[in-house]
Amino acid sequence: MKLFAYTSAAILLSMSTGSFAASAFAGKAKAAAVCSQCHGITSPSAEAPFPPLAGRDELYLEKTLKQYRNKTRRSEVMNNIAAGLSDRDINNIAEYYSRLKP
Amino acid sequence: MTIKTTINKSLLAATIPLLLSSASVLAKSGSHDMHKLYEENCASCHGSDHGGYLAPALNSETLKGRSPTALRSVIMTGSFETLMPPFFGRLSDTEIRAMVKHLQSTPKLANPAWNIKEMKKSLKIYVRDESKLPAKPNFKIDSMDDVIGVAARGKYGRGQGSEAVFINSKTHKMIAKVPTNTAAHIIEFNPANERWAYVKTDAAEVYKVDLYTMQAVRSIKTGLNGPAIGVSRDGKYLMVGSFVPHNAVILDADTLEPLKQFELEGIDPDGKMVSSDSGMIIGTPFADIFAIALENAGQVWVIDLKEGFPVTKIKNVGRHLHDAFLSHKGKKLMVASYDDSIVTAIDLETRKIIKKLPAGCVPHVGGGSVVKVDGRTLGFGTNFGTCEDNTVVSVWDLDTMELVKQVPVSGGTESPAAHANAPYVAVDIITKDRRARTIQLIDKKSLEVVKTLDVGGHAYFPEYSADGKYLYVSAGYAGDEVIVYDANTLKKTASIPMESPAGIFSRGRVKYMTRGLSPDEME
Numbered sequence: 253m254k255l256f257a258y259t260s261a262a263i264l265l266s267m268s269t270g271s272f273a274a275s276a277f278a279g280k281a282k283a284a285a286v287c288s289q290c291h292g293i294t295s296p297s298a299e300a301p302f303p304p305l306a307g308r309d310e311l312y313l314e315k316t317l318k319q320y321r322n323k324t325r326r327s328e329v330m331n332n333i334a335a336g337l338s339d340r341d342i343n344n345i346a347e348y349y350s351r352l353k354p
Numbered sequence: 355m356t357i358k359t360t361i362n363k364s365l366l367a368a369t370i371p372l373l374l375s376s377a378s379v380l381a382k383s384g385s386h387d388m389h390k391l392y393e394e395n396c397a398s399c400h401g402s403d404h405g406g407y408l409a410p411a412l413n414s415e416t417l418k419g420r421s422p423t424a425l426r427s428v429i430m431t432g433s434f435e436t437l438m439p440p441f442f443g444r445l446s447d448t449e450i451r452a453m454v455k456h457l458q459s460t461p462k463l464a465n466p467a468w469n470i471k472e473m474k475k476s477l478k479i480y481v482r483d484e485s486k487l488p489a490k491p492n493f494k495i496d497s498m499d500d501v502i503g504v505a506a507r508g509k510y511g512r513g514q515g516s517e518a519v520f521i522n523s524k525t526h527k528m529i530a531k532v533p534t535n536t537a538a539h540i541i542e543f544n545p546a547n548e549r550w551a552y553v554k555t556d557a558a559e560v561y562k563v564d565l566y567t568m569q570a571v572r573s574i575k576t577g578l579n580g581p582a583i584g585v586s587r588d589g590k591y592l593m594v595g596s597f598v599p600h601n602a603v604i605l606d607a608d609t610l611e612p613l614k615q616f617e618l619e620g621i622d623p624d625g626k627m628v629s630s631d632s633g634m635i636i637g638t639p640f641a642d643i644f645a646i647a648l649e650n651a652g653q654v655w656v657i658d659l660k661e662g663f664p665v666t667k668i669k670n671v672g673r674h675l676h677d678a679f680l681s682h683k684g685k686k687l688m689v690a691s692y693d694d695s696i697v698t699a700i701d702l703e704t705r706k707i708i709k710k711l712p713a714g715c716v717p718h719v720g721g722g723s724v725v726k727v728d729g730r731t732l733g734f735g736t737n738f739g740t741c742e743d744n745t746v747v748s749v750w751d752l753d754t755m756e757l758v759k760q761v762p763v764s765g766g767t768e769s770p771a772a773h774a775n776a777p778y779v780a781v782d783i784i785t786k787d788r789r790a791r792t793i794q795l796i797d798k799k800s801l802e803v804v805k806t807l808d809v810g811g812h813a814y815f816p817e818y819s820a821d822g823k824y825l826y827v828s829a830g831y832a833g834d835e836v837i838v839y840d841a842n843t844l845k846k847t848a849s850i851p852m853e854s855p856a857g858i859f860s861r862g863r864v865k866y867m868t869r870g871l872s873p874d875e876m877e
Contacts, residue, residue, distance in 0.1 A: 284810075288832035289432055290440045295834075297509035297853055301443035329430060329442050 279348025310350035402578035476575035515853030523819035526848035530568030546589025595632020620651035640684030679722025715741035720769025736767035772870030775822030820862025
């Protein structure tokens with residue numbers, strides 16, 4: 253019984269840390285599916301008006317995406333794109349792009 | 355690459371629910387200005403005549419009843435999993451709204467005039483005295499056959515990202531980028547003089563490129579849209595064809611001066627007289643001729659490169675022809691026919707149809723592949739393959755002209771790559787979901803798919819290096835790199851970044867004619 257309790261606590265613990273730790277792998281999938289359409293992976297098109305994201309500060313990316321999502325920062329396109337992102341998505345995307353070399 | 359009829363759903367599919375308001379902004383621009391805006395931003399993919407090209411037709415008929423708000427969203431964000439880029443920030447909101455209105459009120463335009471006179475006027479000379487160019491490459495390379503050219507489309511199909519990128523396929527290092535202004539589509543190499551290459555863009559411009567100094571020396575605009583280009587075996591002539599307008603022209607390969615224009619029209623297999631897009635154009639080591647496929651007329655014309663450029667018309671080849679490849683020292687021509695899903699074998703010596711072969715679903719053979727296995731000469735043909743339960747790559751015995759096998763693959767395919775020294779025939783899966791990230795490898799002997807590579811991006815247009823040791827693959831759309839694999843171990847060896855890479859063309863092709871045949875003896 254005691255063993256069971258310890259085990260379930262351990263499982264709970266690992267699950268909760270798992271959900272907070274950003275996953276660059278999940279971020280990569282999301283970035284490929286959503287962000288890269290405009291921002292590219294390492295760089296946007298030479299002809300595009302969009303800023304590059306690779307190598308940007310993780311906290312900055314996270315904060316900005318949340319602002320777009322919460323509509324505290326206005327952009328017709330970004331408000332709508334970010335509207336569908338969860339906190340976890342945003343953490344993952346920020347983690348992924350910040351680790352990329354531009 | 356060129357699909358005119360099939361893919362019409364992509365535009366609808368990726369509509370993001372973006373815009374709640376649709377306050378009406380009146381189009382203040384005249385239709386002349388709107389046409390200019392269309393030409394500068396849309397025409398290289400959607401067709402100068404609004405009739406569609408590698409992207410869907412955009413006119414009052416095809417867009418009838420479509421929501422202007424949804425169309426505006428697609429223009430702003432682009433369409434995921436396709437080449438359609440986001441125009442947000444590039445065009446103003448007023449321009450985008452006016453464009454939607456313009457597209458929904460403009461019918462498909464009539465064939466515009468673009469004749470020898472217009473072509474001559476468009477000839478540009480960048481290097482006046484070619485005799486002063488150095489006699490050797492100004493970079494280190496073992497053999498010019500090691501040059502691989504990549505048609506980088508650029509995300510917007512034009513501008514800074516549109517260029518022909520040349521790579522040393524032994525070191526996988528980029529040699530140089532040659533800007534082409536609009537999306538490069540095909541790169542051909544001069545078989546008689548290794549220094550010259552020709553790049554055809556989607557806006558139907560032909561660039562003559564000096565590979566020794568990696569620069570364009572001349573260019574000419576031969577039409578408004580269309581990828582077709584071929585080089586004669588003596589390297590003296592080019593023949594290029596257009597979708598808009600319906601013409602083809604023979605050029606002097608040296609000066610790019612137009613010599614003779616052909617109006618493409620003829621009686622189709624159903625007895626109707628039709629005006630026709632230009633399908634593939636091919637020169638052959640077999641004779642001083644060009645062969646050209648008239649897409650809609652279903653005919654292949656053979657043009658003799660002599661006084662007057664006389665034409666032999668081979669009729670009833672198929673319904674909606676597209677691309678083709680050569681076999682048997684360039685004497686046999688295998689032509690893909692979209693609508694009746696056949697590949698028609700033509701004998702270029704007798705100029706007659708040998709046989710029509712079953713070819714899976716909507717055959718698009720790309721450059722085709724021919725390999726010799728256990729005494730047989732096998733041809734490989736890919737298929738766009740959107741028909742149900744029939745996604746295959748066809749394998750034919752080109753000696754007996756019999757179907758050998760239809761190899762099941764995981765989706766539609768666009769182009770097979772093979773090399774005499776490499777064990778696998780590589781095909782690109784283009785079905786628009788996760789499968790588009792992959793390349794499948796068919797074992798030459800067992801004729802089974804033995805391996806699937808997850809390349810990433812939209813992986814397409816595989817090509818082997820001239821020595822057969824490396825497999826190059828474009829990871830276009832959002833991937834934006836060319837990835838190199840070891841042809842035997844299939845380990846990733848290198849990555850070369852570039853914007854929207856598409857077709858890959860090894861100079862080795864002039865040696866082996868069709869990919870897969872021996873580079874040592876023209877077979």
